[in-house]
Amino acid sequence: MTQVTLSGLTKIFDQKNPPAVDNLDLEIESGKLTALLGPSGCGKTTTMKMIAGLLRPTSGDILFDGDSILSIKPEERGAVMVFQNYLLFPYMTIADNIGFGLKMRKVNKKEIKSRVQDMLDLVQLPGFEERKPNQLSGGQQQRIALARALIVQPNVLLLDEPLSNLDAHLRDEMRVLIRRIQTEMGITTVFVTHDQEEAVVLADKVALLFDGRLQQFDAPDSFYDTPNTVEIATFFGGTNFIPGYYLDGTITTDIGVFDAPHSLVPEGNAVLSIRPEAVDLGEGGENSVSGTVLSHVYAGRYARFQIRIGDIEIEAVTEPGQVKLFADGDNIPVKFDPDKIWVLGTDTEKHPSAAYTG
Amino acid sequence: MNRFRLSERGAERLSISVLLAPAVAVIVLLFLGGLASGFLRSLNYFPLIGLNDFNFDAYFSIFTDNGFLQSLVLTFHIAFTSTLIASILAVASALLLRPAFRGKRIVHFFFSLNLTIPHLVGAIGVLYLFQNSGLVSRIMTGLDLIQRPADFPAMVFDPWAIGIIIQYVWKEIPFIGVIVLAILLSVGEDYESVARSLGANRWQAFRQVTLPLIMPGVVSASVIVFAFTFGAFEIPYLLGRTFPAALPVLAYQSYTDVDLAARPQAMAMAMVIAFISTLLIMAYMKLSRVYIRE
Numbered sequence: 096m097t098q099v100t101l102s103g104l105t106k107i108f109d110q111k112n113p114p115a116v117d118n119l120d121l122e123i124e125s126g127k128l129t130a131l132l133g134p135s136g137c138g139k140t141t142t143m144k145m146i147a148g149l150l151r152p153t154s155g156d157i158l159f160d161g162d163s164i165l166s167i168k169p170e171e172r173g174a175v176m177v178f179q180n181y182l183l184f185p186y187m188t189i190a191d192n193i194g195f196g197l198k199m200r201k202v203n204k205k206e207i208k209s210r211v212q213d214m215l216d217l218v219q220l221p222g223f224e225e226r227k228p229n230q231l232s233g234g235q236q237q238r239i240a241l242a243r244a245l246i247v248q249p250n251v252l253l254l255d256e257p258l259s260n261l262d263a264h265l266r267d268e269m270r271v272l273i274r275r276i277q278t279e280m281g282i283t284t285v286f287v288t289h290d291q292e293e294a295v296v297l298a299d300k301v302a303l304l305f306d307g308r309l310q311q312f313d314a315p316d317s318f319y320d321t322p323n324t325v326e327i328a329t330f331f332g333g334t335n336f337i338p339g340y341y342l343d344g345t346i347t348t349d350i351g352v353f354d355a356p357h358s359l360v361p362e363g364n365a366v367l368s369i370r371p372e373a374v375d376l377g378e379g380g381e382n383s384v385s386g387t388v389l390s391h392v393y394a395g396r397y398a399r400f401q402i403r404i405g406d407i408e409i410e411a412v413t414e415p416g417q418v419k420l421f422a423d424g425d426n427i428p429v430k431f432d433p434d435k436i437w438v439l440g441t442d443t444e445k446h447p448s449a450a451y452t453g
Numbered sequence: 454m455n456r457f458r459l460s461e462r463g464a465e466r467l468s469i470s471v472l473l474a475p476a477v478a479v480i481v482l483l484f485l486g487g488l489a490s491g492f493l494r495s496l497n498y499f500p501l502i503g504l505n506d507f508n509f510d511a512y513f514s515i516f517t518d519n520g521f522l523q524s525l526v527l528t529f530h531i532a533f534t535s536t537l538i539a540s541i542l543a544v545a546s547a548l549l550l551r552p553a554f555r556g557k558r559i560v561h562f563f564f565s566l567n568l569t570i571p572h573l574v575g576a577i578g579v580l581y582l583f584q585n586s587g588l589v590s591r592i593m594t595g596l597d598l599i600q601r602p603a604d605f606p607a608m609v610f611d612p613w614a615i616g617i618i619i620q621y622v623w624k625e626i627p628f629i630g631v632i633v634l635a636i637l638l639s640v641g642e643d644y645e646s647v648a649r650s651l652g653a654n655r656w657q658a659f660r661q662v663t664l665p666l667i668m669p670g671v672v673s674a675s676v677i678v679f680a681f682t683f684g685a686f687e688i689p690y691l692l693g694r695t696f697p698a699a700l701p702v703l704a705y706q707s708y709t710d711v712d713l714a715a716r717p718q719a720m721a722m723a724m725v726i727a728f729i730s731t732l733l734i735m736a737y738m739k740l741s742r743v744y745i746r747e
Contacts, residue, residue, distance in 0.1 A: 196651035
């Protein structure tokens with residue numbers, strides 16, 4: 096098990112363009128599954144290639160268990176990368192593909208053979224030894240690529256968009272397989288994805304990158320509950336934002352004053368954010384205001400309401416049973432649970448540090 | 454309905470045949486016709502000069518002739534050595550030219566420039582540079598590396614055909630190199646990256662991954678080069694010894710011999726060259742099919 100530390104890691108491909116990776120600091124915990132999340136072109140894969148030694152950083156350092164590995168050749172780092180498009184060697188059998196890393200280490204043939212079989216069992220494709228890559232489906236090739244990486248017992252496993260080329264059904268299967276193997280073998284694993292749902296479902300911790308910069312590095316639920324910026328909250332989808340002024344645990348907005356004990360800013364101009372599913376309809380009392388139902392959609396497992404409060408429209412998601420309680424045009428009380436309100440700064444400046452609570 | 458469709462297809466076939474006829478006629482008359490008449494003459498059938506009996510005398514005489522066998526060995530040596538050296542250097546230069554670097558376009562232009570220069574010009578260049586009285590020899594004399602120009606090792610008209618091989622290598626490196634470079638660029642560097650991260654060092658990644666991926670291209674380009682250097686006449690004629698001469702030169706010498714009786718032997722030699730070239734092309738096609746299947 097290996098702890099990976101990125102320190103001020105920067106990669107500039109071309110002076111004319113902004114850095115692909117910009118001063119990235121990250122502690123990737125030993126034995127955990129960490130996601131590098133971000134839109135395409137945000138520097139995720141570049142970061143991964145630098146960890147693997149396939150790209151040289153422009154500046155900064157990469158440490159494995161506290162020791163810099165920049166001068167260590169890729170083949171000696173023990174950081175194995177699995178590419179998005181699998182890249183099985185087309186002219187080799189599946190057995191030769193999986194055994195490749197051991198052959199490079201001059202392990203004897205008998206041992207290679209038995210370990211290849213173990214790997215095929217692990218990825219649930221026993222008996223595939225003599226096939227060629229082009230006889231396999233995409234999902235099977237992905238598993239072979241994983242087996243080929245795991246057989247060398249890497250210190251760090253790097254997965255580049257491991258699920259993006261698979262259809263929905265295979266994706267779920269592969270997700271379970273990766274999680275299971277990772278837990279069993281306890282390999283420090285970093286995977287790159289542009290899909291926030293994938294990151295949240297699979298990872299112990301998520302590092303969100305925009306334009307080569309780290310935006311937030313947290314447990315998955317923090318991105319929903321306590322995002323650092325409006326931008327991040329928007330990336331994770333569907334939150335209500337109401338601008339206001341924050342002082343002494345309350346936020347004053349155009350539609351009312353709300354208790355909000357959880358805030359990222361100590362005081363000043365701020366944005367109240369609350370997720371649609373945290374809005375309670377039909378409940379009065381503290382922290383509630385009056386609103387008008389504009390429209391609603393019944394979607395089976397939930398119902399979605401558009402509510403107007405003053406000049407502001409918000410969205411609320413409720414249990415399906417509540418659909419019948421409110422009709423369009425009804426005036427109803429709308430309550431924001433103080434514990435579910437999250438107050439953010441209005442400026443675009445990033446807040447990489449942990450949240451204030453008070 | 455069926456009959457109608459058949460006749461339609463028949464008409465289509467007919468029109469294709471008619472359209473192809475001129476090209477086919479040229480190939481049949483000039484190439485196959487020439488081959489057939491050459492083959493007949495190699496079998497000692499040449500009524501014009503009074504040879505009417507079919508026999509294999511010409512083949513017997515060339516294969517028992519020490520000179521012919523020496524020429525055959527020399528020709529193999531020239532073709533094999535040139536192809537091998539050119540292939541290795543071409544792959545190496547393609548690898549050097551692959552990554553992006555400043556001025557790549559200009560370097561690439563100069564690399565492929567001598568594709569456009571005729572072989573003859575290359576041969577003259579080799580003469581000027583590597584004869585005993587050539588430029589290299591005179592520069593070395595001037596630098597006191599050798600005492601007299603005559604001390605310069607024989608590289609033209611020499612028994613090892615060094616001058617010929619230099620000329621072929623110079624000319625064929627860009628030919629193979631451009632093909633290999635195109636394949637390298639289309640294969641990309643990711644396979645190598647995978648190999649490196651799985652624990653292969655640079656050499657292992659090249660040997661185990663990159664080389665097998667580009668091998669079909671290297672093989673097809675080098676078989677073309679081998680077949681060409683095996684059958685080409687002008688370079689060994691200009692830069693080679695008179696004895697033993699390369700096979701195409703020997704065939705030409707026999708053909709232009711005042712003794713008309715040598716004609717069947719010249720034809721027999723030409724047949725042997727054609728036969729070996731055909732064998733090579735067939736072997737190449739088989740090889741490449743095996744690669745494609747894999």
